[in-house]
Amino acid sequence: MSAQFECDVLIVGAGPTGITLGLLLARAGVDALVIDKETNIxxxxxxAHIDHEIVRIFQELGVADEIMATTRSTSRYDFLTAAGETLLSFEGSDRIGPGGWPSANMIHQPSLEASLRNSGANQSNFRLKTRCAWVSYQQHDDGMISEVSTAEGPATVRSRFIVGCDGARSPVRVAAEIELDDLQFDEPWLVVDVIVHDASRLPVVNLQICDPERPTTCVLMGAGRHRWEFMLKPGETAEQVTEDAFIAQLLKPWNVEGAVTIERKAVYRFNAKVAETWRKGSILLAGDAAHLMPPFAGQGMCSGIRDAANLAWKLAAVVHGASEALLSTYQPEREPLVRGIINLAIMMGRMVCVTDPAAARLRDEQMLAARAAGTAPSPSLANPPLPAGCIHSGAAAAGHYFPQFIAPGGAKARLDDALGAGASLIARPGTNSDGFTGYLNVRRTDCEELAPFRSQIVSWLDDHSCEAVLVRPDRYVFGAGDGGALLKAWSEWVVRGRS
Ligand SMILES: Cc1cc2nc3c(=O)[nH]c(=O)nc-3n(C[C@H](O)[C@H](O)[C@H](O)COP(=O)(O)OP(=O)(O)OC[C@H]3O[C@@H](n4cnc5c(N)ncnc54)[C@H](O)[C@@H]3O)c2cc1C
Structure with a gap:
């Protein structure tokens, strides 16, 4: 069947997940087309937040410096009682994380998305078509045919794969008849973003005020902005709480009159849901289309961008000839990590969204007592290793996140810039890489490019008692150990099925 547009991968939705996936695929030489029903971001x-791992992905796309120039950082994220006592505190968020960038970075999402979209202009084979709404698909012998509605009228797109990055309501997910697992979190909140005129009158750390009278969030954003979020009370409507006079009353206790101007406001229901299947044949889901979480951990968009990084190199390998079995590793690798972060976000949300004064008092007493006794749980925002998937099971560090080393001294050189895109085998001199079938960079620890990082890499190899480590394109460790064995196992995953 003929179609007006042709591509290997049709990405539906040009939000942060879809654009990141499109850019990564374009860099990997895949013919991808990103479409979005809207004209604008x-x-x-x-x-309001991205972590170090996300900035590392943006580094690969060449936009990290531009994005980081407008971020702000803060040392803490505190959960406080109405009286200001600390129930829970995440510290060190301004320290460099394993990704080689500050652990927590406060942002303005539309500016970040604009940087990503603009970078597509420098990417020769990146294609974005706006005002192009995806409508439906049919599976044909020669690929998937999608019907789309464009400004010029209806059209068709033939692709080998369709990736639904089309957000919470995901028409792709609905068309593929993929159900959502509802994790039973549903709370209405008002979000108010402000332009800051006098930063000296605003908090310098991120705050959750666990006040049963009105649970409230107050966090930094990108340069020149700040955010408040207020939980709605029963009976309050979106129209009522978005009135400027109503918001002025909510902001009164913060004493910021004259220091800020309201820029944007919206009411959301904070939900937690996970799609039951993230791949159905040639249809894949990523980002909010695959999972939704309340924003208390600041990880919804981060999770979608991690999906994109996980999926991009696998789709690229498959389009270039590897077996589709590689795509079957996507959900088993990503879902457990996403569910872990959703559970953390729900835990935070259940702690914050307590409106019964007696229940809040009990929570406060128990948590303050546990903190005083040193027995309070210390939840972590760090991702655990990949439990399964495209890893060399049994090998040292398999599935762990590989750190991005920064060169000592003031140069701020980072490892990934020396490694380049794609998978890398980092090996001690003399490592046997005979029989290596390609599809990755081989870097000896004594090569010139790795000189600034040599001592850190050698210590990592020493710590894992191995001669080599194979790092996947998304910077997770395939395995560490004998170089030849790693290359053979890697080739079986990424070369299998290639002619
Ligand atoms: C109040 C709040 C605070 C948050 N805070 C954080 C935070 O601090 N950190 C964090 O990481 N995340 C946070 N999030 C979550 C984050 O904003 C989302 O997870 C993220 O925007 C999802 O990106 P996405 O690309 O998957 O989907 P979206 O951004 O929703 O993009 C989907 C795109 O698909 C397009 N689309 C839909 N249907 C069609 C169609 N039929 N055809 C073509 N295109 C279509 C849409 O126009 C849209 O552009 C927050 C969310 C909220 C509401």
Whole structure:
């Protein structure tokens, strides 16, 4: 069947997940087309935070410095009682994380998305078509045919794969008849973003005020902005709480009159849901289309961008001839990590969204007592290793996140810039890489490019008692150990099925 547009991968949705996936695929030489029903970037208030791992992905896309130039950092994220006592505190968020960038970075999502979209202009084979709404698909012998609605009228797109990065309501997910697992979190909140005129009158750390009278969030954003979120009370409507006079009353206790101007406001229901299947044949889901979480951990968009990084190199390998079995590792690798972060976000949400004064008093007493006794749980924002998937099971560090070393001294050189895109085998001199079938960079620890990082890499190899480590394109460790064995196992995954 003929179609107006052809591509290997049709990405539905040009939000942060879809654009990141499109850019990564373009860099990997895949013919991908990103479409979005809207002309412009979604303007309402959403993500305010990205972590070090996400900035590392942006580094690969060449936009990390531009994005980081407008971020702000803070040392702490505190959960406080109404009286200001600390129930829970995440510290060190301004320290460099394993990804080689500050652990927590406060952002303005539309500016970040604009940087990503603009970078597509420098990417020769990146294609974005806006005002192009995906409508439906049919599976044909020669690929998937999608019907789309464009400004010029209806059209068709033939692709080998369709990736639904089309957000919470995901028409792709609905068309593929993929159900959502509802994790039973549903709370209405007002989000208010402000332009800051006098930063000296604003908190310098991120705060959750666990006040049963009105649970409230107050966090930094990108340069020149700040955010408040207020939980709605029963009976309050979106129209009522978005009135400027109503918001002025909510902001009164913060004493910021004259120091800030309201820029945007919106009411959301904070939900937690996970799609039951993230791949159905040639249809894949990523980002909010695959999972939704309340924003208390600041990880919804981060999770979608991690999906994109996980999926991009696998789709690229398959399009270039590897077996589709590689795509079957996507959900088993990503879902457990996403569910872990959703559970953390729900835990935070259940702690914050307590409106019964007696229950709040009990929570406060128990948590303050546990903190005083040193027995309070210390939840972590760090991702655990991949439990299964495209890893060399049994090998040292398999599935762990590989750190991005920064060169000592003031140069701020980072490892990934020396490694380049794609998978890398980092090996001690003399490592046997005979029989290596390609599809990755081989870097000896004594090569010139790795000189600034040599001592850190050698210590990592020493710590894992191995001669080599194979790092996947998404910077997770395939395995560490004997170089030849790693190359053979890697080739079986990424070369299998290639002609
Ligand atoms: C108040 C709030 C605070 C948040 N804070 C954080 C935070 O601090 N950190 C964080 O990481 N995350 C945060 N998030 C979550 C984050 O904003 C989302 O997870 C993220 O925007 C999802 O990105 P996405 O690309 O998957 O989907 P979206 O950004 O929703 O993009 C989907 C795209 O698909 C397009 N689309 C839909 N249907 C079609 C169609 N039929 N055809 C073509 N295109 C279509 C849409 O126009 C849209 O552009 C927050 C969310 C909220 C609401």
């Amino acid at each position: 979604y303007p309402a208030p959403r993500a």
